[in-house]
Amino acid sequence: MKVVLQNLTKIFPSRSKKAGEEVIAVNDFTLEIPDGKLIGLLGPSGCGKSTTLYMISGLQKPSGGKIFFGDDDVTDLSAENRGIGLVFQNYALYPHMTVKQNIMFPLQNLKGADKLTKEEMIDRAYYAAKLVQIDNLMERKPSELSGGQQQRVAIARALVKMPKVLLLDEPLSNLDARLRLQTREEIRRIQKETGITTIFVTHDQEEAMSISDMIVVMKLGVVQQTGKPQEIYDNPTNLFVAKFLGTPPINVFNGKVENGTLYIGNDAVLNVGDVADQDVWVGVRPEGFTPDENGGLVCNLNNIEVMGRDVSVVSTHEASVNPIVRSIINTDNKIDGSSETIKYTLKPHKVFIFNKETEERIYFEVK
Amino acid sequence: MKKKNVNSTSALKVMEERDINKVSSSQKVAKVFGQIGVYAFLGIMALIVLFPFYFMIISSLKSLEEYRLAVPTLIPQAWKFQNYTDILIPYEWAEANGWVGTVVSYDAVNNNFDLFTLFRNTMFVGIVSTIFSVVITVLSAFAFARLEFKGKNVLFAALLGTMMIPGELFTITNYATVMTKDGWFPNFFNGLGNMFGAFGPDFQLPMVDSSYAALIIPFLVSVFYIYLLRQNFLQIPNELYLAAKVDGTSDIKYLWKVMIPLALPTIISITILKMMGAWNSYMWPRLVANDEAHRLITNGLRNAFSDVSGNTDYPRQMAAVALVSIPLFLVFIFLRKYIMKGVSRSGIKG
Numbered sequence: 001m002k003v004v005l006q007n008l009t010k011i012f013p014s015r016s017k018k019a020g021e022e023v024i025a026v027n028d029f030t031l032e033i034p035d036g037k038l039i040g041l042l043g044p045s046g047c048g049k050s051t052t053l054y055m056i057s058g059l060q061k062p063s064g065g066k067i068f069f070g071d072d073d074v075t076d077l078s079a080e081n082r083g084i085g086l087v088f089q090n091y092a093l094y095p096h097m098t099v100k101q102n103i104m105f106p107l108q109n110l111k112g113a114d115k116l117t118k119e120e121m122i123d124r125a126y127y128a129a130k131l132v133q134i135d136n137l138m139e140r141k142p143s144e145l146s147g148g149q150q151q152r153v154a155i156a157r158a159l160v161k162m163p164k165v166l167l168l169d170e171p172l173s174n175l176d177a178r179l180r181l182q183t184r185e186e187i188r189r190i191q192k193e194t195g196i197t198t199i200f201v202t203h204d205q206e207e208a209m210s211i212s213d214m215i216v217v218m219k220l221g222v223v224q225q226t227g228k229p230q231e232i233y234d235n236p237t238n239l240f241v242a243k244f245l246g247t248p249p250i251n252v253f254n255g256k257v258e259n260g261t262l263y264i265g266n267d268a269v270l271n272v273g274d275v276a277d278q279d280v281w282v283g284v285r286p287e288g289f290t291p292d293e294n295g296g297l298v299c300n301l302n303n304i305e306v307m308g309r310d311v312s313v314v315s316t317h318e319a320s321v322n323p324i325v326r327s328i329i330n331t332d333n334k335i336d337g338s339s340e341t342i343k344y345t346l347k348p349h350k351v352f353i354f355n356k357e358t359e360e361r362i363y364f365e366v367k
Numbered sequence: 368m369k370k371k372n373v374n375s376t377s378a379l380k381v382m383e384e385r386d387i388n389k390v391s392s393s394q395k396v397a398k399v400f401g402q403i404g405v406y407a408f409l410g411i412m413a414l415i416v417l418f419p420f421y422f423m424i425i426s427s428l429k430s431l432e433e434y435r436l437a438v439p440t441l442i443p444q445a446w447k448f449q450n451y452t453d454i455l456i457p458y459e460w461a462e463a464n465g466w467v468g469t470v471v472s473y474d475a476v477n478n479n480f481d482l483f484t485l486f487r488n489t490m491f492v493g494i495v496s497t498i499f500s501v502v503i504t505v506l507s508a509f510a511f512a513r514l515e516f517k518g519k520n521v522l523f524a525a526l527l528g529t530m531m532i533p534g535e536l537f538t539i540t541n542y543a544t545v546m547t548k549d550g551w552f553p554n555f556f557n558g559l560g561n562m563f564g565a566f567g568p569d570f571q572l573p574m575v576d577s578s579y580a581a582l583i584i585p586f587l588v589s590v591f592y593i594y595l596l597r598q599n600f601l602q603i604p605n606e607l608y609l610a611a612k613v614d615g616t617s618d619i620k621y622l623w624k625v626m627i628p629l630a631l632p633t634i635i636s637i638t639i640l641k642m643m644g645a646w647n648s649y650m651w652p653r654l655v656a657n658d659e660a661h662r663l664i665t666n667g668l669r670n671a672f673s674d675v676s677g678n679t680d681y682p683r684q685m686a687a688v689a690l691v692s693i694p695l696f697l698v699f700i701f702l703r704k705y706i707m708k709g710v711s712r713s714g715i716k717g
Binding site for chain 2: 082086092096111
């Protein structure tokens with residue numbers, strides 16, 4: 001089922017009577033989510049991603065805009081009638097029920113023609129449990145399960161009524177690092193197996209990039225960029241998106257464009273064609289540096305961290321916004337660790353320049 | 368040289384062990400004395416608490432003459448078990464079977480203690496008021512904990528404010544409200560009892576009249592229990608409610624399937640405390656239901672054993688009190704876990 005969000009807006013009224021204190025949690029969000037895809041809503045905390053999820057689930061009413069499931073307008077439909085599955089950050093399992101009762105709970109609430117017999121309910125519950133591989137834990141109480149197992153129960157409970165849309169609210173944030181890696185692949189597998197359109201919320205860009213078909217980057221209630229993970233990484237529309245995606249993070253410098261040449265500090269680094277003369281932010285991905293005796297960018301070398309396949313070179317530059325400049329260099333390049341400075345040339349497609357005020361991307365053609 | 372070394376270390380070890388033993392034995396002594404102190408204290412307290420019960424039981428087994436001795440005996444000189452049979456067996460029945468003078472006393476004829484009626488009345492009032500009270504408490508606690516409506520906080524604060532008024536203050540006004548001859552209680556509930564007049568001119572629904580209504584209705588709402596349960600409901604995380612919404616439940620189904628099971632210990636405590644309250648109430652029943660048909664057990668115990676000259680037959684009264692205490696005693700034995708929980712949560716009630 002495809003999901004369409006049309007100018008979705010959520011405004012929380014101010015607590016006091018004073019005007020102007022209201023919070024715009026989500027501002028004019030328009031997005032079409034294709035059927036059967038896994039979408040990651042990504043952003044720092046407080047950017048409105050959870051609010052968006054709750055509006056899709058029907059737990060919160062939008063202040064404006066519309067939500068469509070397929071061709072049906074579900075904007076005014078309450079959560080219990082919307083037929084979605086939702087997995088909460090803390091799982092929200094019913095503590096007094098066994099795993100089986102937890103999974104069967106949504107089925108017991110079906111009404112009318114959808115009503116199931118007890119046997120059908122048990123069959124469906126076991127089917128969902130097998131999908132997440134917890135069918136051997138059916139008689140346990142949630143308190144007797146580990147975090148990862150509880151998480152699977154929550155997913156099984158969300159899946160059991162075969163929802164049109166599956167929503168996951170920070171599903172991995174309560175798991176330890178190893179389990180997180182394993183579970184995110186699990187979520188991907190389950191999503192592929194069931195083909196349910198899935199939207200999940202996270203503040204972890206690595207998590208979002210690794211399993212999503214498409215990610216939506218949000219900031220302060222406004223969508224910054226939508227697209228495939230690699231496209232967004234390679235082509236950020238503004239400084240925020242460029243800074244938010246990627247580990248290690250992008251290196252940002254104060255720079256300027258003069259007569260078609262890009263300067264970082266006083267170092268001329270790149271020919272950027274017909275960009276008008278101005279002060280800019282320059283973002284360079286860590287993999288965008290090539291050590292070169294004749295390179296334009298001169299940094300003070302601090303140390304070299306060996307990682308096997310690559311080395312990570314830590315240096316400083318007076319125009320850098322971050323305290324250090326970190327570059328990832330292939331070990332084919334020999335670097336003299338005893339040298340005071342290191343010179344780089346930059347790979348043009350790994351360099352982004354942004355307007356100093358608006359922080360919007362300035363596109364340039366490499367000559 | 369080496370041997371000496373070994374010797375000295377082993378000697379050291381022995382000394383060390385002795386020290387350890389010394390410390391541990393002195394600790395042991397302190398612990399034993401501490402325990403003796405604690406148990407002695409608990410024992411004395413238990414004696415103080417249990418003495419009234421002991422006195423009730425021995426008094427119930429004395430003759431009236433022995434009871435009236437200036438120096439009370441701690442063990443009855445003659446055990447008079449007839450005190451119990453006198454109040455348990457109706458005199459006419461004993462007479463018909465020729466038991467007078469053996470199973471029951473000769474003067475049992477003076478008894479006007481009708482244990483069965485008192486018991487039935489009390490059970491009826493206790494059970495009905497407990498059921499309604501628990502339903503009302505659960506629903507209002509749910510509303511105050513979960514629902515959003517205008518004036519919720521003001522209303523709740525006002526309800527809590529009523530707890531500041533001592534019950535004695537509104538006893539008389541309550542009486543005036545519900546029991547005046549032309550008030551709505553007598554009109555409404557006696558009318559309700561007569562509703563099925565078609566069954567015959569004298570047909571009256573059993574146990575439906577203004578006296579029972581007055582015994583039950585004014586105390587159905589307990590602000591304190593609502594407060595207690597609301598606090599309990601508030602501890603249930605919000606996500607469970609949202610999850611249940613997504614899973615397709617209505618509010619009432621969520622209350623029934625999730626909140627009540629989770630708050631069950633508190634609800635059981637409330638039920639028991641309410642039941643005990645109904646069983647023990649004295650002043651209000653004496654005001655509104657002081658006739659043969661409606662009298663409750665506490666008032667029955669007070670009234671039944673005084674003769675016209677004002678002399679009270681204490682041994683039989685004590686026997687009756689002992690019998691009446693049994694249900695409460697059983698409740699306490701079997702449900703003390705829940706009672707303790709309710710009491711310790713409330714801090715004051717009991």
